[in-house]
Amino acid sequence: MTWEDASDFLADFAELSAIGATARGGVERQAATAEDGLTRAWLTRWFDENGFAVRVDGIGNLIGLVEFDPDAPYVLVGSHLDSQPLAGRFDGAYGVLAGAHAVREARDRFQALGARPPFNLAVVDWFNEEGSRFKPSMMGSAVHIGRLPIETALATEDPRGVTVQQALQAIDGVGRDAIPEVASYAELHIEQGRSLEDDGITIGVVASTWSAHKYTVLVRGEQAHTGSAAMADRRDALLAASHLVVAVNELVGHFPVEQMHTSVGELYVRPNSPVVVAREVELLIDIRAIESTMLEEAFRLLEQRMREIDLKCGTNTEVVTTSVWGSGAFLEAGVELVEQSADALGLSHQRVLTLAGHDATNMKEQVPTVLMFVPSVAGISHSELEYTTDADLVHGLQLLADVVVKLASGALAGS
Amino acid sequence: MTWEDASDFLADFAELSAIGATARGGVERQAATAEDGLTRAWLTRWFDENGFAVRVDGIGNLIGLVEFDPDAPYVLVGSHLDSQPLAGRFDGAYGVLAGAHAVREARDRFQALGARPPFNLAVVDWFNEEGSRFKPSMMGSAVHIGRLPIETALATEDPRGVTVQQALQAIDGVGRDAIPEVASYAELHIEQGRSLEDDGITIGVVASTWSAHKYTVLVRGEQAHTGSAAMADRRDALLAASHLVVAVNELVGHFPVEQMHTSVGELYVRPNSPVVVAREVELLIDIRAIESTMLEEAFRLLEQRMREIDLKCGTNTEVVTTSVWGSGAFLEAGVELVEQSADALGLSHQRVLTLAGHDATNMKEQVPTVLMFVPSVAGISHSELEYTTDADLVHGLQLLADVVVKLASGALAGS
Numbered sequence: 124m125t126w127e128d129a130s131d132f133l134a135d136f137a138e139l140s141a142i143g144a145t146a147r148g149g150v151e152r153q154a155a156t157a158e159d160g161l162t163r164a165w166l167t168r169w170f171d172e173n174g175f176a177v178r179v180d181g182i183g184n185l186i187g188l189v190e191f192d193p194d195a196p197y198v199l200v201g202s203h204l205d206s207q208p209l210a211g212r213f214d215g216a217y218g219v220l221a222g223a224h225a226v227r228e229a230r231d232r233f234q235a236l237g238a239r240p241p242f243n244l245a246v247v248d249w250f251n252e253e254g255s256r257f258k259p260s261m262m263g264s265a266v267h268i269g270r271l272p273i274e275t276a277l278a279t280e281d282p283r284g285v286t287v288q289q290a291l292q293a294i295d296g297v298g299r300d301a302i303p304e305v306a307s308y309a310e311l312h313i314e315q316g317r318s319l320e321d322d323g324i325t326i327g328v329v330a331s332t333w334s335a336h337k338y339t340v341l342v343r344g345e346q347a348h349t350g351s352a353a354m355a356d357r358r359d360a361l362l363a364a365s366h367l368v369v370a371v372n373e374l375v376g377h378f379p380v381e382q383m384h385t386s387v388g389e390l391y392v393r394p395n396s397p398v399v400v401a402r403e404v405e406l407l408i409d410i411r412a413i414e415s416t417m418l419e420e421a422f423r424l425l426e427q428r429m430r431e432i433d434l435k436c437g438t439n440t441e442v443v444t445t446s447v448w449g450s451g452a453f454l455e456a457g458v459e460l461v462e463q464s465a466d467a468l469g470l471s472h473q474r475v476l477t478l479a480g481h482d483a484t485n486m487k488e489q490v491p492t493v494l495m496f497v498p499s500v501a502g503i504s505h506s507e508l509e510y511t512t513d514a515d516l517v518h519g520l521q522l523l524a525d526v527v528v529k530l531a532s533g534a535l536a537g538s
Numbered sequence: 539m540t541w542e543d544a545s546d547f548l549a550d551f552a553e554l555s556a557i558g559a560t561a562r563g564g565v566e567r568q569a570a571t572a573e574d575g576l577t578r579a580w581l582t583r584w585f586d587e588n589g590f591a592v593r594v595d596g597i598g599n600l601i602g603l604v605e606f607d608p609d610a611p612y613v614l615v616g617s618h619l620d621s622q623p624l625a626g627r628f629d630g631a632y633g634v635l636a637g638a639h640a641v642r643e644a645r646d647r648f649q650a651l652g653a654r655p656p657f658n659l660a661v662v663d664w665f666n667e668e669g670s671r672f673k674p675s676m677m678g679s680a681v682h683i684g685r686l687p688i689e690t691a692l693a694t695e696d697p698r699g700v701t702v703q704q705a706l707q708a709i710d711g712v713g714r715d716a717i718p719e720v721a722s723y724a725e726l727h728i729e730q731g732r733s734l735e736d737d738g739i740t741i742g743v744v745a746s747t748w749s750a751h752k753y754t755v756l757v758r759g760e761q762a763h764t765g766s767a768a769m770a771d772r773r774d775a776l777l778a779a780s781h782l783v784v785a786v787n788e789l790v791g792h793f794p795v796e797q798m799h800t801s802v803g804e805l806y807v808r809p810n811s812p813v814v815v816a817r818e819v820e821l822l823i824d825i826r827a828i829e830s831t832m833l834e835e836a837f838r839l840l841e842q843r844m845r846e847i848d849l850k851c852g853t854n855t856e857v858v859t860t861s862v863w864g865s866g867a868f869l870e871a872g873v874e875l876v877e878q879s880a881d882a883l884g885l886s887h888q889r890v891l892t893l894a895g896h897d898a899t900n901m902k903e904q905v906p907t908v909l910m911f912v913p914s915v916a917g918i919s920h921s922e923l924e925y926t927t928d929a930d931l932v933h934g935l936q937l938l939a940d941v942v943v944k945l946a947s948g949a950l951a952g953s
Contacts, residue, residue: 208809209761209817255811315766335765337812346624346921349801349824350750351730351893354790356917361802362787368780375769386764387776389812390805394623396670397752397804397822398894399920402624407812409764478766479813502768505814506761 129517132224136516139165139220140212149507150212154205154251154262155183155287160294162204166219166248173227175246179298182266182276183250183291186302187223189230190243196304198530200226200523201247202312203263203482207255211509213313213499215252217516221311222246225524229531240531242306249482250296256281257290259446264482267302268489307530307538308486311495311523313511315479317502325518327475327496328461332484333384334415334450336422338408340429342367343439347400357400358437361392364404367440370428371408374421383412383421384478411478415449448480456538457493464525470518479504491535495522544932547639551931554580554635555627564922565627569620569666569677570598570702575709577619581634581663588642590661594713597681597691598665598706601717602638604645605658611719613945615641615938616662617727618678618897622670626924628728628914630667632931636726637661640939644946655946657721664897665711671696672705674861679897682717683904722945722953723901726910726938728926730894732917740933742890742911743876747899748799749830749865751837753823755844757782758854762815772815773852776807779819782855785843786823789836798827798836799893826893830864863895871953872908879940885933894919906950910937 142165143150143158152158163185170177175187185204188197202218226244233240249267254260257279265271277288291297314320319327344360368387375383390406408425412418429440458474465472475496477484483494497519500510557580558565558573567573578600585592590602600619603612617633641659648655664682669675672694680686692703706712729735734742759775783802790798805821823840827833844855873889880887890911892899898909912934915925 207761207811207814253811254813255809258812260813315763317768317771333765345923346622347918348730348894348920349803350748350799350826350895351917351919352799353732353796353917354799355796356732357801359787359801361805362783365780365783365802368776369784372774372777381768381770384765384767384769386772386774386815387780388764388807388814388816389810390776390807391810392803392805394670395804395806396622396668396920397673397824398669398675399622399803400801401803402921409812411765479763480765502766502771503762504766505763505811506817508760 128224128228129520132520133513133516136220139216145209145507147507148212149210149509150206151209152204152206153208153256154253155290155294155296157294159205160296163248163294163296166204169223178300178302179296180300180302181297182263182273183296184263184267184302185248187246188243188303189226189245191239192243195241195243196306197243197245198307198527199245199247199305200309200527201249202310203252204248205251205253207253207505209507210505211507213509213511214315214504217313218311219246219248221520221523224520225527228524229527232528241533242531244527244531252482257287261480261482261485264485268485270485305490307490307535308483308492309523309526309530310481310483311519312481313499313504314496315499315502315504317499318475319496319498320500320502322473324473325470325497325515326465326472326522328458328472329453329477329494329496330458330474331452331476332450333411333413333476333478334418335409335411335448335480336418337446338442339444340367340406340408341441341443342404344400344402344437346394346402349398349400352400359400360404360438361401363432363436363438363440364390364406366432366436367429370425370432374410374424377424378412378417383410383417385410413476451487453487453494454491454538456535457491460529460534461493461495461526464522464529468521468525470522491538493526495519543639543643544935547935548928548931551635554631560624560922562922563627564625564924565621566623566625567619567621568623568671569668570705570709570711572709574620575711578663578709578711581619584638593715593717594711595715595717596712597678597688598711599678599682599717600663602661603658603718604641604660606654607658610656610658611721612658612660613722613724613942614660614662614720615724615942616664617725618667619663620666620668622668622920624922625920626922628924628926629730629919632728633726634661634663636935636938639935640942643939644942647943656948657946659942659946660718667897672702676895676897676900679900683900685900720905722905722950723898723907724938724941724945725896725898726934727896728914728919729911730914730917730919732914733890734911734913735915735917737888739888740885740912740930741880741887741937743873743887744868744892744909744911745873745889746867746891747865748826748828748891748893749833750824750826750863750895751833752861753857754859755821755823756856756858757819759815759817759852761809761817764813764815767815774815775819775853776816778847778851778853778855779805779821781847781851782844785840785847789825789839792839793827793832798825798832800825828891863899866902868902868909869906869953871950872906875944875949876908876910876941879937879944883936883940885937906953908941910934
């Protein structure tokens, strides 16, 4: 890959990052908002200008195709263009744009050689990876692999009652195309943690995912007047929920350092009036760990704390939904393929685990899948302060282009 | 007052309670919602049918007038028809309807005697006493006494950005009438606490208000990925806010039992996404106590806890607004007047403090004001489970009618 290509990539990335840009260098382009629509229109134009055929499926996955053989399946490369609220500009968008440039580069290399590889190439922007507006996250890829029925996905409402279908139609984002047969999948992403930076390594080759459990919890109390109700008579759902948020945080103390991450990021108070003791709080608990067994142990500890808190606050706390993502290894042959490409390019690399979910986590259930990371400065993500250096962005792109050439040439075929 | 009058009152109260009725026997009629509009229309019709002249002022205070002498000032009686979300049917609405019936009864007594008292009579439904949709609470009476500029009140937005002016216009609730000169004010309310029930007393004569301090607090952290950010790197605003909610609750332990009430009823998480560590939480702290000095001491303790929590969580907590309601005695002559009426009617009574704010708290800054309570079963309020017996409702009405007759006859004039 020449310097001109890298500079063209960085210029495109700067242009893309201007869409939905925020004051502190981030972006806000939640799924199927106007900003997401503008970003998708930008990518569609890029596909057109670079000779990629454009396809959109029924859940808004946006795909650009480079066909060598009409009967051959595709090597698919991509990530997602949607973002969290006040998010960084790298999470997802880097992987989609690098995918587009890597596919173009691979196509040009094959054409320069007069070669017709056994697989076609495609780039994808998966719809709604983030799940901030419409739950669950990784929606587009979940529909694609059949894990989530498309009817369920389209009927999903945001907090204002707008459905995915309505929101997608408003940005002209619903298509009727089928995604062609996929032979293998590659995704490049920023690390969103700091293991690569801490160790001074350029490429993370994802060997496995952490396990994640997510619980929707309802804490039920009773409404009362904040002024006049006797303290002893109150059954304060927000007080109990606050004890629970602290308890979730303290869970990590029972396990080895940095082998478990816990958080509550979403919480609703009802009725949320200044002079009413809350009758109900709904909150989402997110617990991730290296081993599934640690999550089971954490949940036992948490259930015990819930009973203690209910006893103290006169509340009734119930886990109403549980989502489980088991830990899972990526294909060893895929990990080795990425390691070989990194070695060939002279890029330092190490095997890493991913704590964050990615569309690759869905895709690896269906086809041979590789997932690669470049460093995040200070491990910051889901924040406007997210940052990856230009040099690392280009290293990742060079690696991805090499991996795409190998996959299109038949690496991992039959794995 | 005859049994027929009481039965007419209870029938009217049942009709009124059907507007905005909820499943568990409560009502939901937040300020300037459609349900508030229906309740106001019901009262307007009642005024018309009973020969009261109807007036509406620029902030939506709705008034019914009974005039004896066009040059005389008015004895004003009332409370509010708006409610909290999922609220009880007694809070406010009881006082307005009892006021209307008491004024009608007083008028009829004067007419039966062929007497023309020195003061006219009026009933008021103060706009937005509750403050759940539009802050601050006690808005209509605050504008009336000049504590809150009407322009500020009309421009106040609810959480969806709808202004008071827009919402009031949508229910045809903005008028152009001036409220005539007020000579004295009387308000009847349910206790919203359990001191009367605990002591087996029928009437509470409010001698003083508790002090109340309200603080809007911003807890600032930094967004991060709930999965991948290292626990040690997080600056979790919701975790800090949860510690703060617990700290607010624990404040009461530093003071004698039931001499201080503390709560957090309203809390907003930003961005409130399941996979983002919160960057900011806004919450409202409500602290009330018998003595202002206790509130000052409580705030010192709370500030110290805030600094400890910030140190622990890497957050930055700031008190952005403070509202102070000092404790205040009601007019001794007014308290004695109510006691005399209760004695005359054979109703047991005792002096009480009010922990809740009432429109009477505003009115007492301007004119001689009396505030009376009837018991709340189990002290429950701001809840669908709020309940006062029919017998106590009628006792309160009888007392109020007697007080109105005394006030119209000149009691407290010149106080």
